[in-house]
Amino acid sequence: MTAVNPFKESTDMFLNAGGEALQQCYQCGTCTAVCPWNLVREFPVRKIIHTSQIGLLTEVGEEDNWICATCGACEERCPRGVKIIDIWRAIRRVGVQFDILPKALKPVMSSLESQGNPWGDTRENRVAWTKGLDLSPFEKGMDVLYFPCCTPVYDRNARRIALASVSLLKKAGVNFGILGAEESCCGESARKLGNEDLFQKLAKSNIEIFKQKGVKKIVVSSPHCFHTFKNEYPELGADFEVIHMTQFVLQLIEQEKLRPEKPYPKKVIYHDPCYLGRHNKIYEEPRKVLSSIPDLQLIEFDNNREDALCCGGGGGRIWMETPKEERLSNIRVDQALAAGAEVLALSCPYCMLNFDDSVLNMGKSGLLEVRDITEILDSVTGEIS
């Protein structure tokens, strides 16, 4: 083993990129032990933190350093309260700064840059999904802005989330509108991928348009948008109420504006998305929505709520290729089936992409339905007349 000298400047780089948290780590290894990646591959979180602490992390561009899905399982358990995701973000910022990020991310970044969405589609196509829905553009005085997230907007599979959502909003008679092509990606993954400038640009453009339109309350379908709007936009001057669709429909049910009437006699298992659950501690509202449905039998994963397994799609992972045998969503599908579930209920577009894919690839389509909560609710709710 050849001895090496610590490279002090490299540590300073991470510290300057917002990674001060790394200094707090006392190397107990809890993070590595709880990191879901270690179920399927090696991901030595503690060790990488340590190498960055003492100035030995130089291979920033290596794909291994971009594995983290920012699921927050480690932070949930860290005995020192280290903001571990901040450390990853700092490492990635250095990668972006030196333009040594993994190849797969480059088109995502440029699409976000030029079109305001990560999916490589045009800004104009943002409204494609609304065709024939007779949705109103948001204007001053409206109660709610519905912000569907780029994924349901551009991905044909995930579009069903947006469709079910607007259907429910209409049924409940909510006075809402959409921004269509004027809105941009919330920027959550840009930030997590270390492209702070891009995040700032996207966020500022959204905040500006929200302000301009007089938006007071936003209902979002994606926990990622929720997290960013709620926790990060205020630093940039945003001032509006953010509510996740599951929370919003629960309010509508409680106000009896929505009435789940039709029986749904299935075993439904709810998967907590990381950004709704661990990151924002919203565990009960989605469950209450499901419980309100007649005949629906809600069952739980052994590892639920703060212990829930990540689908593997956060932190920009959704745009990176994950080998089949390393997909966390596959494990989750097996867990759901083992628990006896017939339907896997979701509340996050990224989860939907991953689980649709897993069920399909694993050949379990006939055994497990993948549904967003709004889809299920929509299917059992009639118009309030």
Added chain:
Amino acid sequence: MKKEIRIGVYICHCGFNIAKTVRVKEVAEFASKLPGVVMARDYMYTCSDPGQEQIRNDIKEYNLNRVVVAACSPNMHEKTFRRVVAEAGLNPFLYQNANIREHCSWVHEEGATEKAKDIVAAAVSRVIYHQPLETKEVEIKKDTLVVGGGIAGMMASMDIANGGYKVHLVEKTSSIGGHIIQFDKTFPTLDCAACITTPKMSDTGSHRNINLLNYSVVEEVSGFTGNFQSKIRKKAKYIDQTKCTGCRLCFDSCPVVMKNEFDMMLADRKAVYIPFPQAVPNKAVIDRREDRPCKASCMYACPINTNVPGYVKLIADGRFKEAYMLIRSTNPFPSTCGRVCYAPCEVACDRNNIDKPVAIRDLKRFADEQVDADDLDIPEIEKTGKTVVVIGAGPSGLSAAHDLAMLGHSVTVFESLPQAGGMLRYGIPEYRLPKDVLNKEINYIKRLGADIRTGVIVGKDVPISELQNDYDAVYIAVGAQGKMKLGIKNEDLPGVIEGVSFLRSAALGENIPLGRKVAVIGGGNTAVDCARTALRLGAEEVTIVYRRTINEMPAAPEEIEAAKEEGIKIEYLTSPVCFMSEEDTLSQMECIRMELQAPDSSGRPRPMPIEGSEFTIPADTVITALGQVPETDFTKKIGIALGKNGTINISTETGATNIEGIFAGGDAVTGPGYVIDAIAAGKTAAVYIDRYLKDESLEWRPEKQVKEELTETEITGLKNKYPKIERAKMPELPVRERILGFKEVSLGLGVNEARREAGRCLAGQIEGCIQCGECARRCGVNAVNLNMKDEIVELDVGNIIVATGYDTFDPSVIKQLGYKKYDNVMTSLEFERINSPTGPTGGQIRMKNGEVPESIAIVHCVGSRDKNYHEYCSRVCCTAGLKFAHLIKDKIGADVYEMYIDMRSFGESCEEFYNRVASEDGVKFIRGKATSVTDKAINEEEQGKLIVSVEDSLIPKMLRVPVDMVILLVAMQPRDDSDDIARIFLLNKRADGFFMEQHIKLGPVSTMTEGVFLAGCCEGPKDVPDSVAHAKAAASEVLSRLALGKTEIEPTIAIVDEDICSGCGLCVKICAYGAPSIIEPQHRSHVNEALCKGCGACAATCPSGAISHKHFNFKELLSEVEALAA
């Protein structure tokens, strides 16, 4: 009727401790069948309340009269069960403990049950023979002895003293405070160590119930619990502590520079010292370790008692300026004396007994050459308003002027010649004493404020009576300028010149008509000076004519030698008869040969002319150097008493003349003499003029130190101990160059030669104080007493607290860490000093070269947790390392690497501190033990750095970390003298070397010796809070004993059967406690119950079996053994 034996046996489970390996029920069953056993039972926790209750009930119910509990070690619960038995009305000694835990269940897997049965059977068999014994109560003496004045000793002392009891606190160093006062900050709160400690030190030092015995050691402790007698050696401090004001004036002048232990040898102190500014008591002590091998005869031989051993030692140590200043403190003419003094010191030097004297004069000149007197600062002197006039600016007058000016008097000096200096300028030739050297010395006196007015002849230009009126005092030092005549024919010829005038003219650069052949008459230094000057002025042939032999010649031998080297001829035993002329010009001198006869009044052999031996010496010029007489007629006007040849009569001890306020000295009093005597006269006069001006008695005499002579034995000792070392030879200008002009002949010693020569001085051979007495001379309150002796104090105390602390591990044995090899590898305690505002760098973190380090490695577990050194964890280093890291970041922002095995930062607020240091200070933690430190760089990055090799086991990867400084967190270890302490206080040592407490958990401050307690780190490594808690626990033990006022003495002691005893006395010899003695007239041994410790040595030794040991008598022991053997 013999009472029936009824024994109850209890087999304790001790939870699973015993029951796991011993089948307790089976043992109880077995025991119940043993002879005498009435009942036996097993119980989960016999020591618990219900367990005890059971025993008490059984004693009553079954009418038991013996009890055996088979459980743990008697150390643990023997006392408990004796109490239980006593509570039930039995004598407590009718109880026997059977140890089936430590001796059985803990150490055996198989066969434990069988062994337990054996142990129980032995105990049962023994207890049958137990006799009721009565414990005795003794009073506890009220005073407490606390040994060690660190934080533990201080805190324990204060608690006891605050309780109203007297404490004798013994501290071996000169100040209390211990290690904590060496620290800069204390973790985790970072409060300044001095801020939390100095108030405690001060309170301890001034507490009315604390008798502080600093600089003292306990030598002996005897007696027994509650009644100890201690002997304490108060080491001689050589400074009267009641007089010392802690002014530190003596420190500056002390020539012995030593390393300050308090500063971990990183800074110097003097042999007389106070170790640190906040010391308690704040009084100086003198670190005297051995007697000086010589008697410093040099000091006594010197007319001004120059501190020769002092300045020579400073030169040997390379402290040249300090050496110069020490010389200058008593001698205003160091440059002059370093060149022309006749050096009576060298004649007296005790080194003469071995080889040759130390070249003291040459060393003085060496010191002088290292300093330019013009660069010296002038001290601030408060003026007295008194005026003194000095007549004559020669060495005596100027010395008086110097000293008087230093004392604050306004001094005016009148000098008849154009420049000041007297004979130094006009008598001693340039080649011996260069004028610019002299000018600097005179210039310094002028800078002191002396007003020197040259070209003024007192008695002619200014009447002496006027001076007498205008000034408050007068010092006459006009020297001896009057010529003496040969009284022979043709002495008035122009070619015959008087020597002193000749030298003066030469000094003034006057044109002197000098012939080709010059004869000089005389044998003193003036004659030789004249001869050598004449040679330099162009004479072709110079001859000295002297009437005795070289042995009697008063000129300095080296001068004579130099003259000869330069080609000057000397005609010994020759005296001039008359001068002969040709055409009124001197042509030759007729001389006569002499022979030596019986000594004359001067003690020298009297020369007598040999009839008919006349001969002539051709000479164009003859210089007569016959000596001078004072010209003192001018003093007659005011009635000053004169002696023979016009010398002024004075009181030799004070310099006072018969006229009040007029003093005199130098050649004017003695006739022609030596420079140093003239200086001495001036200095003496200055002392008494000062007294006169202050209206102080002139009867006062300074304390004379008595010179001791070396004995024959001492001389032999010196010869054996100190080898001969060649004396340094003064390098000189080659003869060819010398005679061309007046360049200085002696060239001065080089640095190496001088230091080597200074190293020959015998006084400087010893460690510590060289007894030069400089401190005594400086002390304003007369506190120094170099004759002090150690004192033994005897104290009777009831309790003793040992708080002797710890030493730090010396990491130089771990060679690979480079301690002592690399400048910037230091120990934790050294770094504490570097960090401390009172430390060697004033708290600045600096490398040895004074630069600020950019990166520092802190290496943990140096000597701790390492089987090769100490297996234990030292408990404080991790957090201390964090503290260092924080202080480094805070002060200089350097990169810090903590190289640790495990971070053990436990204790209140310490984890938070760890977190803070890591996250806020950005310290880098490398998990691994540093294996080596080197300066061998293998790449650019490592150049000029210390490279620490360490495996970062968290990656894992071998690292080479280049840093500027390495701090080794060294282990805390038992004191070097802990064996002695253990012996004195009857303490046991654990395997780790620290003193053993009575019980690791339940008896943390008690020891096996009742009445002796432990406090602080002598019991094992502790941080400050733990040490203080431990100390307070010890104080609480003492206070509870004092509150009760009495204690029980175990009755298990030796007893003599006087019917059998033969009085052989073997018991007296074997006993370590002096308990047995032979009583007369019975001539039988008797054991003093109070002194007997019950060790059994006498009983085992007694040849006739007359001594038995209560509770361990033969029957008891044999029945126990028999049961085991059965």
